[in-house]
Structure formats: C-alpha cells, structure tokens
Amino acid sequence: MRRAIVFFLTLSATLQAVPPVLMLSADGVGSDQFTARSMPKLWALAESGRRGEGLPPFPATTFNGHVTMATGCWPEHHGVVANGYRDPATKTLVPVANRAEDIQREPLWVAATRSGVRTAVFQWVGATGPWQGVTPWRMEAFRLGRPDSEVLALSEAALGEGAGLVMAYLSGTDEEGHLHGPRSLETKAKLARMDRELAPWLQRMQMEYPGLRVILAADHGMAAMHRRIHLPSLLDGIRCDLLTHGGSAYVYLHDPGDAGRARSRLRRAGLQAWTRNQIPARYHLSGNPRVGDLVVLAPEGQWLSKARSSREETDERQGRMGAHAYAPETPSMHTWLILLGAGRGPLGPVPLWDLAPTAASWLDIRWARPPDGQIIP
Numbered sequence: 001m002r003r004a005i006v007f008f009l010t011l012s013a014t015l016q017a018v019p020p021v022l023m024l025s026a027d028g029v030g031s032d033q034f035t036a037r038s039m040p041k042l043w044a045l046a047e048s049g050r051r052g053e054g055l056p057p058f059p060a061t062t063f064n065g066h067v068t069m070a071t072g073c074w075p076e077h078h079g080v081v082a083n084g085y086r087d088p089a090t091k092t093l094v095p096v097a098n099r100a101e102d103i104q105r106e107p108l109w110v111a112a113t114r115s116g117v118r119t120a121v122f123q124w125v126g127a128t129g130p131w132q133g134v135t136p137w138r139m140e141a142f143r144l145g146r147p148d149s150e151v152l153a154l155s156e157a158a159l160g161e162g163a164g165l166v167m168a169y170l171s172g173t174d175e176e177g178h179l180h181g182p183r184s185l186e187t188k189a190k191l192a193r194m195d196r197e198l199a200p201w202l203q204r205m206q207m208e209y210p211g212l213r214v215i216l217a218a219d220h221g222m223a224a225m226h227r228r229i230h231l232p233s234l235l236d237g238i239r240c241d242l243l244t245h246g247g248s249a250y251v252y253l254h255d256p257g258d259a260g261r262a263r264s265r266l267r268r269a270g271l272q273a274w275t276r277n278q279i280p281a282r283y284h285l286s287g288n289p290r291v292g293d294l295v296v297l298a299p300e301g302q303w304l305s306k307a308r309s310s311r312e313e314t315d316e317r318q319g320r321m322g323a324h325a326y327a328p329e330t331p332s333m334h335t336w337l338i339l340l341g342a343g344r345g346p347l348g349p350v351p352l353w354d355l356a357p358t359a360a361s362w363l364d365i366r367w368a369r370p371p372d373g374q375i376i377p
C-alpha cells in the first residue's frame with residue numbers, strides 16, 4: 001500500500017511539473033524569408049503551433065534586439081541602445097555592447113535563476129558573466145565560428161539535465177545576408193540547411209519533453225543595399241563621434257550647439273534626423289543618455305558610412321550587400337516568429353519585448369522589476 005501511495009505521489013508531481021521552455025534566436029532571419037518554399041519542414045511544424053512576425057526595436061540591430069528579447073524591455077530602459085554606444089560618463093565609445101555590464105535591466109536568465117528555475121544560456125548577447133552577482137546554472141559566451149549543431153547539442157544536454165529554461169543563439173542568415181544579400185543563393189542555401197537541421201531536432205525535443213514550449217525568433221530582418229551615404233562628408237567641419245549601424249546612426253556632438261546645423265545638412269541629404277529628446281516616442285530611445293545627440297535614419301536600401309580613411313572604407317564595404325538597423329515599421333526588418341506548445345493559429349505582429357514576459361509567465365518567473373513587454377495572449 002505504501003509503495004502505491006509513493007508511486008501515485010511521484011506520478012502526480014511529474015504530471016504537475018512545469019514543462020521546460022526553449023528560446024532560440026536565429027540571427028537575421030526575416031519574416032519575408034520564412035516561407036513554405038524556403039523552409040518547408042519548419043513551415044509545416046509551425047502549422048501545428050502559432051506563427052507571426054517579430055517587431056524589432058529601433059535601431060533593428062543584433063545586440064539591442066537580443067537584449068530586448070532577454071529583458072522584455074525597451075532599449076531606453078535596458079541600455080543596449082544599438083550594437084554600440086558612447087558612455088555618457090566617460091565620453092568613450094563602446095563599439096561592441098556585448099557584456100553583462102552593458103545591460104541595465106534584469107535579463108530573463110537572472111530572473112529565472114532567482115526564481116529557482118534551472119537555466120542554461122548559450123551564446124546570447126550579454127550572457128558573458130554574472131549580472132549583479134547572479135549567474136545561471138549554465139552559461140557559455142559567444143564564440144566565433146561555433147556551428148549551430150554544437151549549440152543545439154548543448155541545449156539538448158541542458159534539457160536532459162533538467163533545465164527549465166534554455167536560451168540559445170543560432171547563426172541564422174545574418175552573415176549570408178550581409179555578404180551576399182537577403183535574396184542571394186547563399187542566403188537561400190542557408191535557410192534550406194537550417195530547415196534540414198532544426199526542424200527534425202525540434203520535433204525530437206517535443207517528443208522527448210512533452211509539453212515543451214518553444215519560442216523561435218530573430219533579432220532583425222535584412223534589406224538589400226543600393227546606395228552608400230558618407231556621414232563625415234555631410235558633417236564636415238562639425239566635430240563629432242559617429243556610430244553607424246547600417247541604415248541608421250548615432251551622432252555624438254562635441255559641441256551641442258552644432259545640433260541645428262548638423263540636422264539641416266542631414267535633412268538636405270534626404271535623411272531623417274532627430275535630437276535625442278525629439279525621437280518619436282514609439283522608438284523608446286529618448287530616455288537613455290547612451291543614445292546619440294542626434295539619431296539619423298536613412299531610407300531603406302541606403303546605408304550610412306562613418307569611414308574616415310580608405311582602410312575603414314574598405315572594411316565597411318565588406319558585408320554591405322545587405323544591412324539592417326532601420327525602423328521597426330519597415331517590413332524587411334520584421335523577423336520570423338514561431339511558438340510551439342502554446343496553442344495553434346496566427347499570432348500577427350508581436351514586439352520582441354513581449355517574448356521574455358511570455359516565457360516568464362509559463363515558468364512562474366518573478367521579475368525584480370516589471371518589464372515593459374506584455375504577455376502574448
């Protein structure tokens with residue numbers, strides 16, 4: 001009798017256990033690239049779940065996109081306002097904002113760890129060490145050249161060892177899109193390779209972990225480039241530091257009094273330009289001093305250069321068949337988005353800052369401070 005009671009108690013606990021959550025980001029995969037023809041296996045898998053479009057933050061870049069997904073917050077709150085920024089305290093440029101200390105709001109992996117959820121993070125932007133003294137159960141920082149198959153193997157091993165939350169970065173089509181263009185044969189080949197590798201792996205994970213919930217998203221899409229705009233020429237005689245992201249840029253003025261003159265030149269060149277406090281509220285940037293004194297946005301298909309030497313110009317042109325960093329309302333910036341294990345049917349457009357609150361709600365994760373995003377219905 002006692003054995004029977006223990007058995008039923010164990011079975012009841014197993015049935016009541018919260019299924020794990022897997023969040024995968026495939027860098028640079030746009031919603032327009034994900035079709036039944038380009039990725040038939042994943043498209044069929046998405047038919048059993050929910051398919052939508054991810055709306056990136058502005059500017060639509062890798063680092064702020066991933067930190068937005070991880071924190072559920074707008075860039076003005078989480079502080080990674082692009083791939084880089086100028087530190088307002090030291091006035092020094094931080095060209096690569098990929099460190100834990102760059103993040104100003106609590107990442108999901110920290111909230112999960114504090115809430116008692118065994119968490120594994122592989123290659124995610126900002127997952128480079130403790131955040132305010134908290135480190136997840138397992139963490140591996142980004143390593144250039146690591147194949148996706150290795151990241152999937154790490155994720156599978158973590159699930160097998162009882163991880164409740166796994167977050168992992170996959171290479172996606174970002175490199176192919178930059179080097180050859182978003183519609184190139186190389187990009188199409190990478191989509192097909194992802195389809196062959198990822199779809200059966202996800203199906204196997206679903207079979208091995210009943211109730212597994214999957215969020216498959218990306219940080220931004222990609223647009224084909226047609227024209228280069230050289231900002232140092234436009235701003236000649238105006239002392240400033242420049243950070244360009246592709247289709248947008250930050251201008252950090254040495255003399256704030258030059259703002260009007262600089263904006264006039266940029267606008268005459270066909271660019272949009274705002275001072276920090278005039279940025280449209282929908283972009284959620286104006287509240288952070290890491291944002292440039294001026295924010296510049298080019299028309300889609302045009303990219304902004306900051307090169308001040310022939311060598312810098314050569315380096316910039318490498319990988320400019322495609323670019324991103326445009327505004328979230330630009331269709332080519334929208335990302336693919338698939339949810340598995342969370343119902344069926346269309347999702348429509350979903351801001352990327354809604355993903356972390358949704359994953360947190362599934363795992364009963366408690367935030368130290370409520371994020372900006374909402375739980376996906």
